[in-house]
Amino acid sequence: MEKPYVIGIDMGGTNTSFGIIDTRGEVIRRGAIKTQKFAEADQYIEELHATLEPLIEEVGGIDKIKGIGMGAPNGNFYTGNVEFAPNLPWKGVIPFAEMLHTTFGVSAALTNDANAAAIGEMTYGAARGMKDFIMITLGTGVGSGIVINGQLVYGHDGFAGELGHTTIVRNNGRQCGCGKTGCLETYTSATGVARTAREMLEMRKDDSILRNIPLESITSKDVFDAAMAGDIIAKEIFEYTGRVLGEAFADFIAFSAPEAIIIFGGLAKAGNLIMNPIRESMEKNVLPIWKGKVKLLFSALNEADAAILGASALAWELKN
Amino acid sequence: MEKPYVIGIDMGGTNTSFGIIDTRGEVIRRGAIKTQKFAEADQYIEELHATLEPLIEEVGGIDKIKGIGMGAPNGNFYTGNVEFAPNLPWKGVIPFAEMLHTTFGVSAALTNDANAAAIGEMTYGAARGMKDFIMITLGTGVGSGIVINGQLVYGHDGFAGELGHTTIVRNNGRQCGCGKTGCLETYTSATGVARTAREMLEMRKDDSILRNIPLESITSKDVFDAAMAGDIIAKEIFEYTGRVLGEAFADFIAFSAPEAIIIFGGLAKAGNLIMNPIRESMEKNVLPIWKGKVKLLFSALNEADAAILGASALAWELKN
Numbered sequence: 001m002e003k004p005y006v007i008g009i010d011m012g013g014t015n016t017s018f019g020i021i022d023t024r025g026e027v028i029r030r031g032a033i034k035t036q037k038f039a040e041a042d043q044y045i046e047e048l049h050a051t052l053e054p055l056i057e058e059v060g061g062i063d064k065i066k067g068i069g070m071g072a073p074n075g076n077f078y079t080g081n082v083e084f085a086p087n088l089p090w091k092g093v094i095p096f097a098e099m100l101h102t103t104f105g106v107s108a109a110l111t112n113d114a115n116a117a118a119i120g121e122m123t124y125g126a127a128r129g130m131k132d133f134i135m136i137t138l139g140t141g142v143g144s145g146i147v148i149n150g151q152l153v154y155g156h157d158g159f160a161g162e163l164g165h166t167t168i169v170r171n172n173g174r175q176c177g178c179g180k181t182g183c184l185e186t187y188t189s190a191t192g193v194a195r196t197a198r199e200m201l202e203m204r205k206d207d208s209i210l211r212n213i214p215l216e217s218i219t220s221k222d223v224f225d226a227a228m229a230g231d232i233i234a235k236e237i238f239e240y241t242g243r244v245l246g247e248a249f250a251d252f253i254a255f256s257a258p259e260a261i262i263i264f265g266g267l268a269k270a271g272n273l274i275m276n277p278i279r280e281s282m283e284k285n286v287l288p289i290w291k292g293k294v295k296l297l298f299s300a301l302n303e304a305d306a307a308i309l310g311a312s313a314l315a316w317e318l319k320n
Numbered sequence: 321m322e323k324p325y326v327i328g329i330d331m332g333g334t335n336t337s338f339g340i341i342d343t344r345g346e347v348i349r350r351g352a353i354k355t356q357k358f359a360e361a362d363q364y365i366e367e368l369h370a371t372l373e374p375l376i377e378e379v380g381g382i383d384k385i386k387g388i389g390m391g392a393p394n395g396n397f398y399t400g401n402v403e404f405a406p407n408l409p410w411k412g413v414i415p416f417a418e419m420l421h422t423t424f425g426v427s428a429a430l431t432n433d434a435n436a437a438a439i440g441e442m443t444y445g446a447a448r449g450m451k452d453f454i455m456i457t458l459g460t461g462v463g464s465g466i467v468i469n470g471q472l473v474y475g476h477d478g479f480a481g482e483l484g485h486t487t488i489v490r491n492n493g494r495q496c497g498c499g500k501t502g503c504l505e506t507y508t509s510a511t512g513v514a515r516t517a518r519e520m521l522e523m524r525k526d527d528s529i530l531r532n533i534p535l536e537s538i539t540s541k542d543v544f545d546a547a548m549a550g551d552i553i554a555k556e557i558f559e560y561t562g563r564v565l566g567e568a569f570a571d572f573i574a575f576s577a578p579e580a581i582i583i584f585g586g587l588a589k590a591g592n593l594i595m596n597p598i599r600e601s602m603e604k605n606v607l608p609i610w611k612g613k614v615k616l617l618f619s620a621l622n623e624a625d626a627a628i629l630g631a632s633a634l635a636w637e638l639k640n
Contacts, residue, residue, distance in 0.1 A: 153469075156578060160576050161577075247490065255466065256466075
């Protein structure tokens with residue numbers, strides 16, 4: 001009989017959440033552990049196993065589990081390794097897929113978090129039935145998962161889809177954590193939005209609710225709240241962010257002509273505040289053949305579950 | 321028995337060349353007609369048929385032909401149509417694949433010229449055995465054919481791979497024929513190189529062989545000849561062109577992590593004059609994970625035959 005469940009694990013720099021998921025994409029059991037608590041990756045996997053084991057028993061034991069999918073920063077699908085992740089406590093190359101397989105006794109696959117989100121969207125979300133789309137995750141960083149001909153794009157080495165590190169400002173661009181300057185991520189991540197806020201508030205003289213917050217501690221959430229309250233500068237920050245994203249999206253469309261670009265992550269909560277300027281700028285910058293043709297969508301996945309669902313979707317594709 | 325030959329047709333704005341090709345990629349018969357001579361696409365196809373028929377008879381008749389592949393400006397693989405090609409004498413949507421099929425009595429497929437070049441390179445050239453690469457054609461325009469997971473990327477609508485129209489200069493960029501400004505093509509096509517020459521000669525005072533040529537009639541060939549003769553400005557024009565290409569390539573790598581980027585077309589003849597600055601700029605702009613990892617290659621196809629070979633390779637993949 002086909003095994004009825006998969007396990008999805010979303011490893012973040014701070015927390016790791018996981019769930020047991022059924023074929024319809026329902027998370028029937030869930031839990032979380034602290035990623036940062038473990039000095040060794042072995043201990044982390046052991047704790048994961050200890051926490052998941054009673055849940056697995058509740059749903060009928062490990063024989064009911066088809067496999068494990070994990071989304072992790074710098075996860076490489078081809079190797080099953082996490083490789084040199086700057087935001088994780090463990091350095092170097094760590095073979096998590098193999099470790100999960102050994103510890104749990106079922107097949108395991110691993111990819112990076114944005115790829116997991118794209119697979120989740122294709123399996124359960126807004127991209128169901130699509131063969132060509134691009135998922136853009138707007139969080140602390142900017143990630144991407146690209147699907148072409150119904151397949152996730154991993155590239156020759158497993159690292160494809162780093163659209164957050166395409167160059168959007170060629171001269172005097174902002175310094176990026178990756179070592180380059182002018183990367184899309186430095187303008188359109190949550191931290192990029194906060195950075196834009198600080199720059200705009202320093203350059204301009206007009207009034208803003210945001211001036212009540214110490215400059216260095218403004219977050220993208222503050223900008224969102226201010227914009228919702230009608231603050232002019234806050235709205236302009238979203239317009240600027242959306243314009244930059246739309247310019248970038250136009251170039252992505254020239255590459256793979258996707259049916260849709262799907263936005264996911266914290267900034268997507270800004271709704272039309274961010275979507276309208278993205279759409280306007282994308283339509284303005286795209287080649288005539290694509291005007292009005294490429295859908296711009298928000299993720300249809302429940303945000304709390306999306307990362308787990310995405311990772312779990314990877315497990316359905318495992319050959320046992 | 322497997323049919324031993326295919327026909328490859330390369331439709332250009334001025335001329336159309338064609339050949340009969342065997343399984344090893346040898347062009348065993350060849351010919352050409354003027355594209356521009358025919359007011360109606362029907363007449364063009366009839367002339368193509370009349371010219372090819374005796375050659376087909378020489379190799380054993382139409383039963384020996386597996387199919388026809390055509391590379392054409394604005395050719396759409398999905399529909400088999402040429403759609404709104406600005407540089408062809410026939411306007412609107414023309415169903416060339418269907419017309420070839422009806423007239424010759426064998427299956428026919430069509431794609432744009434850069435895609436045909438990529439397929440040719442994968443079948444007979446520098447990309448043999450590669451599953452992930454990007455072909456960049458540097459001619460009058462800048463075209464691209466993208467291969468991911470061993471498949472050509474057509475996108476959801478058949479128009480993917482317009483990398484010549486990604487934006488390389490966001491503010492005050494050069495006007496492009498597509499209606500946008502700052503497109504890669506306006507800087508790195510043959511006409512883009514000539515444009516750079518005119519700008520540089522006007523801005524600078526120092527001596528150059530190129531000053532012996534009337535500003536408006538300088539071509540990329542003149543710049544090449546001058547650079548080979550040691551002209552400083554001409555060499556700087558190639559350095560600038562290569563730098564812009566390298567910056568663009570770094571972004572393309574972030575998208576699909578190809579094993580190689582392959583350069584094809586007139587400008588590729590400049591050899592290291594263009595390759596060295598491309599490589600330097602690409603390595604400087606690429607994410608650390610790809611430094612020194614992505615091959616930069618020239619097409620391995622004989623230039624006179626490349627377009628025909630590429631189109632013909634399409635025909636091998638036809639299901640009859």
